[in-house]
Amino acid sequence: MSALTRSIDLTRPRHIEFGSGSVSMVGRWVRERGFSRVLVVADAFNAGRVDLLDLPGMVSVFSDVQPEPDAANLEMALAAAKTADAQVVVGFGGGSSMDLAKLAAVLPGSGQTIADVVGAEKVTAGRRAVLIQVPTTSGTGSEAGTRALVTDPVTQNKMAVQSVHMLADLAVVDPDLTLSVPPAVTAATGVDALAHCVEAFTNKKAHPAIDLFALEGIRLVGHWLPRAIADGGDREARAGLSLASLYGGFCLGPVNTAAGHAVAYPLGTRYHVAHGAANALIFPHVLAFNAPVVADRTAAVLAALGLPAAKESSAVFDFASRWCAGLGCEMHLSAFGVSAEDLPAMADEAHAIRRLLDNNPRDVGRDDILAMYRAAL
Structure with missing residues (x-):
């Protein structure tokens, strides 16, 4: 079908x-x-x-x-x-x-x-x-x-x-x-909205009725998030992000998120890292991991963000990670107090979230998750 x-x-x-x-x-x-x-x-x-x-x-x-x-x-x-x-x-x-x-x-x-x-x-x-x-x-x-x-x-x-x-x-x-949301929170929540759209767009359950919201949400974040961070009083930028967030919400019901959110969740439940900040840190790792099996959709994501085209996972990761870091997002687990000893337990917890991992376009093993955490440490 x-x-x-x-x-x-x-x-x-x-x-x-x-x-x-x-x-x-x-x-x-x-x-x-x-x-x-x-x-x-x-x-x-x-x-x-x-x-x-x-x-x-x-x-x-x-x-x-x-x-x-x-x-x-x-x-x-x-x-x-x-x-x-x-x-x-x-x-x-x-x-x-x-x-x-x-x-x-x-x-x-x-x-x-x-x-x-x-x-x-x-x-x-x-x-x-x-x-x-x-x-x-x-x-x-x-x-x-x-x-x-x-x-x-x-x-x-x-x-x-x-x-x-x-x-x-x-x-x-x-x-x-x-308008009063500070730059760091603006960045993290903006990437959370982006993650909703990207994970729905690259999802096993992806559907044309949701794709248009997902892709436009990605484009809106790519265009307006840097402006809102640079000037929190930019009402047009704030409106663009609010619309992107709403579109991300439209994506969640019928399609939902996938590995990105599953891998990010232990940061919030174990270490009380804000949900948006956790998603921003994990986002490039999962986008790159999935790239080999959803190459065309990954290319569309990069284009919507205004990033260069890339086919290799390493290049996808590099572009996405630099983009998040350029927004001021923290991209290292150690900055949140996570140690190498914590990673195996985190991988166990994330791997158990089947309601999300089963949506992912590429099978994600426990060792795959552990490798992402180690790369992010």
């Missing part, structure tokens, strides 16, 4: 509002529907600017979102949702805030725990609260998707929940909310 004839589920949020100043839509949308009890799930910084949402009624704020949230952090968010008895849950921040918001909208009062819903479509009780997602970074694309990730503190693995019930009723993507 060709990719063109293969069925694909193109699920999207019911309403997406995009553009500078669109954050004003949030409060208006809530008022028009008569809701009066709202829970905002945000990190500490965004909790300090909840007024931008202009929400009516009784507004509660859960402001203890942690980077790479774990099960304990989720339980805190769920307790806040129960206390607020919210009619509306708003995820306001990066991917961590939006992922916790998804779970806070479906789990309270459902009789299910996080352990019950890990996997695909295991949420059985639907959703009691309306869900609004408002990203403040340009990377995860979580506002567009149906997945949420939480770290299991015992196994240090990501628990992935996928449910159509976690799809936003309203996603508001206002690039102006990203």
Whole structure:
């Protein structure tokens, strides 16, 4: 069966509002529907600017979102949702805030725990609260998707929940909310958006209906990310990255990521490296590893980024690595405190993430992953 004839589920949020100043839509949308009890799930910084949402009624704020949230952090968010008895849950921040918001909208009062819903479509009780997602970074694309990730503190693995019930009723993507993001975070989150698009484009499940979003997302990152890093106040560059991030989110549902994210995950779960920074470090290694089996698509990725053409894996790696380093991304594991002794355990953990590795166009063995880590050390 060709990719063109293969069925694909193109699920999207019911309403997406995009553009500078669109954050004003949030409060208006809530008022028009008569809701009066709202829970905002945000990190500490965004909790300090909840007024931008202009929400009516009784507004509660859960402001203890942690980077790479774990099960304990989720339980805190769920307790806040129960206390607020919210009619509306708003995820306001990066991917961590939006992922916790998804779970806070479906789990309270459902009789299910996080352990019950890990996997695909295991949420059985639907959703009691309306869900609004408002990203403040340009990377995860979580506002567009149906997945949420939480770290299991015992196994240090990501628990992935996928449910159509976690799809936003309203996603508001206002690039102006990203103007305050510092250069290093802009770079890392931008490469995360890029990785979503690249991994979907070079995926076993790649589909023409997603390829156009993936390739345009790559082009947008290649064009606008250097400008946004150079001048954080460049509103046009910020808008370009916000659109790339949204397109990356479109890629995640029907196709998803592959080896890049699997190899990056242990950096977040073990060493609390920000997700975007982990993906930026790993991105050139996996792109080069896959190049021999998806040569045409790798060439298209390089061209979309404005990089020279290359066929040999070593050249692909060199161009991609220099590009990431030129953005200011840290490209060595040792800079994050990872030692050579840690690498075998990391390789074991990454190799166990079959839900992603099975999407990769080239089979990835445990020793292949270990070799990538050693090269990145």
